[in-house]
Amino acid sequence: MKTYINPQFSEWHGLTSRPTKEAQDLQKTVLDVFARIKIDKDQALIDFTEHFDKVKLKSLEVSSQEIEEAKALISDELKEAIQLAASNIEKFHAVQQEQVQVIETTKGVSCWREFRGIENVGIYIPGGTAPLFSTTLMLGIPAKLAGCVNTILCTPPNKEGKIHPTILYTANLIGIKKIYKVGGIQAIGALTFGTETIQKVDKIFGPGNQYVTAAKQVAQNFGVAIDMPAGPSEVLVIADKTSVPKYVAADLLSQAEHGIDSQVILLTTCEKTIKEIITEINTQLTVLPRAELARKALENSRGIVLNSIQECIAFSNLYAPEHLIFACEKAEDFIPKIINAGSVFLGNYSCESAGDYASGTNHTLPTNGYAKNYSGVSLDSFIKKITFQKISAEGIQNIGPAIELMAEAEELFAHKNAVTLRLNDLKQ
Amino acid sequence: MKTYINPQFSEWHGLTSRPTKEAQDLQKTVLDVFARIKIDKDQALIDFTEHFDKVKLKSLEVSSQEIEEAKALISDELKEAIQLAASNIEKFHAVQQEQVQVIETTKGVSCWREFRGIENVGIYIPGGTAPLFSTTLMLGIPAKLAGCVNTILCTPPNKEGKIHPTILYTANLIGIKKIYKVGGIQAIGALTFGTETIQKVDKIFGPGNQYVTAAKQVAQNFGVAIDMPAGPSEVLVIADKTSVPKYVAADLLSQAEHGIDSQVILLTTCEKTIKEIITEINTQLTVLPRAELARKALENSRGIVLNSIQECIAFSNLYAPEHLIFACEKAEDFIPKIINAGSVFLGNYSCESAGDYASGTNHTLPTNGYAKNYSGVSLDSFIKKITFQKISAEGIQNIGPAIELMAEAEELFAHKNAVTLRLNDLKQ
Structure with missing residues (x-):
């Protein structure tokens, strides 16, 4: 982590820059895969899965037997944990339902909005070693609350043709009935155009690697909506003398372990705090399984000492972080000043992990400065608001x-x- | 208007198709203009305006003197009409403000959302013979209610370097302070990158020709958000024996006069009704100044007789119209069945013109089937919803x-x- 002591305001803009990644132009690759899916449909999906995921599937759809097997593989403790998280996520998103309000704007002119779930939604859950069953909750629960008629989940199979049991258990728990073993560009293509097995959807949600991200971008040209532009995860922490250095260090590391392109920013009013936190980071790093990833992410990261909490907030608004951890005792006093952020965590016990999993807020949030112009996923993301008038x-x-x-x-x-x-x- | 009597369900999908337009690839043109703006800023805008709008501007910004001149040119009757519309639009959008609701999802875990206006928004208003001052109201009023800090309006000047007085009067009425004489791709480029005079914005709103539409699409690759994908305007009318044929004809024509790529669809349960409406259309066409445009739009249009109102609604949901006029006495009984539509007009007196101008609802709506996955512009479009948690x-x-x-x-x-x-x- 590079540190900067009281940088001039003219330097701030440069300090809010994200690690630039050579954006590979994947549009042609995506269009080629899409073209094949439009023609060969299911067969194209099976062929691409054999090619990319190294498994020849007999069936794209997850069977009820596979769901039952998955249930048996999950410990009761983990089941209870997932249920607690699901319950909190449901509580938080349920109150986002708006009531119909009829307004008589002029005598005899009644106007109102009604809310309808988007009929067909697709949820993409990446595969790999860390199965993101938490994202299944974050997208599947608001889809259910919104009344989406068809919620379709796509996720790539492993080399044995299986889906990770936690994903199957979670999807089943929240009522997702249609789960398909398909990942990457081909999953997004299937959701965009439909095949014999997989229904075309109106909107696609979910994270993914650069291929999935590119495919979602291109899918928009074929009438499909997407949740939001994707980018690497990031956190900005504001700390002062009332913060606990080891907690701050742990929060920064829990962001850094996501991947080498993750970015963490630490703002503080106190040079001593920054030193203590860096010491803590180095201690905690030694025992982390994903220490190598975290270490590389920290190379892109910045610790900045500023003159006041007000300055820290001004910098944060300029950076527009996906996650803002405001790890100060008096954080709540400054809420009205926070303008650009995806999700905000106040005080010493509100760690980002809580919002990632179980507090109830959604963890699908705008990255890369998009917190200036986008909100995170909420019930709204699954709903259309239709205006009505009766004159x-x-x-x-x-x-x-x-x-x-x-x-x-x-x-x-x-x-x-x-x-x-x-x-x-x-x-x- | 082509008519279809009780088409098979298998034919419905084809009947919901929009008039296809040869999509010209304007991406290179847009990128060239953008590149020039990034380098030469204001000078590029002045040069492009000279080239495309045939006027050499001394100043990009509209002066307060020009605003005063505009005020003097508008009749008191029109001012009052605009004020009535503004008042209704404000009433309808003001109630869309949500209250902060703190939810304790688990004891000691408080989660809520706060609402912040997007700080910098750009509104594009096309030029041409028909000055869309109504769109200024539809975008400027929710921006003001949302608390957007900077609302910037761009609109192309005429050959005398002037903006239509109705646009200036309206923008001034609702408190828009920054009005610039720039249109087309160059306006979108200025809002995307900023120049010496025009501030970079976070989100761009507003209709436009194919160049503006292409520029808004490309702008998204540079971190700017846009209101929604654009397409030609359209209306679908459901009529039965309780509808008034001349009203339905007038409503269909008020859509058709927008342009040759507009589409109107008439659904009815009664073959006689369709004939009466077509007769009325032909009568009314004879006196319309824009009859030629309307006649061409009607060539793309369809009158379809179906078996029941339920079938009409099912077809409408498949088509997902921007505007749905449900011109039947019992329209209200069917509201729960309406799933995909931008804005719905119920009964014989709720004409689309009312929503276009003065009832209070927004007229910036999803076209081209996007009512399946997008809502029209509302207060939400100008707001970010930030989640907070205190544990x-x-x-x-x-x-x-x-x-x-x-x-x-x-x-x-x-x-x-x-x-x-x-x-x-x-x-x-």
Whole structure:
């Protein structure tokens, strides 16, 4: 971690930069895979899975027998933990449901919004050694609460053609019925175009490697929506004398272990604090299985001493972190100043791991500065808000003359005429 | 308008297709303009405006004198009409503000969302003969309610270097202070990268021609968000014996006059109704100034007789119209069945023009089938929802063991350790 003591404001912009990665242009690769899926459908998926995942599948769909086997493989303790997390995530997202409010904007003119779940949603869960069953909860639970009719989960099989049991257990727990063994570009292609087995969806959610990310980007050109632009995970911690250095160090490391392109930023008002935290990081690193990844991520990372907590918040707003841990006793006093962040953790006990797994908030959040213009995943992400209006004879008489004038000023005379005809009939 | 009598369900999918337009690949053109703007900033804007809009500007910014001149040019009647519309739009969008709700998901674990306006937003208003001052209201009012700090409006000047007075009057009325004379790709480039005069924004809103649409698409690759994918405007009307044929005809025409790529769809349960409406369309067309545009749009349009209102709604959900006019007396009984639509107009007096201008609902809506996966513009579009959590010592003791188990199962040991350290301290 590089440290900077009281950098000039003119240097701040440079200090908010993310580690740049050579963006490989994968568009052609994606379009080639998509073209094959449009023609050969299921057979294309089976072929790509054999090629990329080194397993020849007989069936793309996970069977109920496989679900039962998965259940038997999970300890009761882990089941209870997952259930607690699911319950908290459900509680937090359930209150995001809005009530229909009818507004009479002018007498006789009633307007309101109704909420409908997006009918068909796809959830992508990456494979690999660390099975992200927590993401299954974060995406599957709001989909269920939103009333999405079809929730389809795709995740790549291992070389034995199996899905990790924690993913199957979790998906089953929250009621996802359609689980398919397909990953990478081909999974996104299947969700975009549909095959004999996998239904086309309206919106695709979930994290993934650079191929999945590129495929989601391209899928948008074929009428599918996606959750948000993807980027490496990141945390910014604001610490002062009231912070506990070993907790801060642990929080920074829990971000750094995600991958070498993760970024951690430490802001503090106190040079001594930064030294103590770096010492703690080095101690804790020695026992971490993913220490190598974390060490490389820390090379991209910055510890910055600033003059005040206000300055730390101003820097944080400029950086717009995915996660902001505000590890100070008085953190709550500064909430109104926090403008750009995905998710905020206040005080010494609100560690990022809590939000990653079990406190109830969603862990699918905007990265790479997108917290300036995007929100994290919530119930909203699975819902459409449709406006309705019911105008009475009195209502059109009240607003009709204004519409006629405005339509005429925009030179849209058919728009005007639609009102004039009605008003004339009401004059009789 | 082509008519179809009771088409088979297998034909429905084809009947929901939009008029295909040869999508010109404008990406290179956009990138060239963007590259020039990044280097030459204001000078590039002035040069492009001279080239495309045929006017050499001395200043990009609209002056307060120009605003005063515009005010003097608008009739009092039109001012009052705009004020009525603004008031209704404000009423409808103001109630979309959510209250902060703190949820204790587990004892000691408090989670909530706070709402922050996107700091910098850009509004694009096209030029041309029909000045879309109504769109200024639809985008500027929710931006103001959301608390966006900087709202920047760009619109192309005419050959005299002027902006239409209705746009200036409207923007000024709702408090937009920064209005710039720049249109097309160069306006989107200026909002994306910033120049000496025009500030870079976080999100760009507004309609435009194919160049503007392409530029907004490309801008997304540079960290800017956009309101939604753009497409030609469209309406679907469901009519039965309780509908008034001349009103339905007027509503279909008010959509068709937008442009030759607009689409109108008429669904009805009654063959006689469709004939009466087509007769009315032909009568009304004779007196419309934009009859030629409307006539061409009608060539892409369809009148379809179906067996029941339920079938009409099922077809409408498949088509997912931007505007759905449900011109039947019993329309309200069917609201729960409406799943995919941008904005819905119920009964004989709720004409689309009302929502376009003055009822209060937003007219920036998803087209081209995107009502399946996108909502129209609302207060949400100008807001970020940030999750917060505050966990007490008791809270982390309650959920900590679950987090440890889940992190371990995902093989993320630093995530686990962040909890373990805290729990160990609390055991002492």
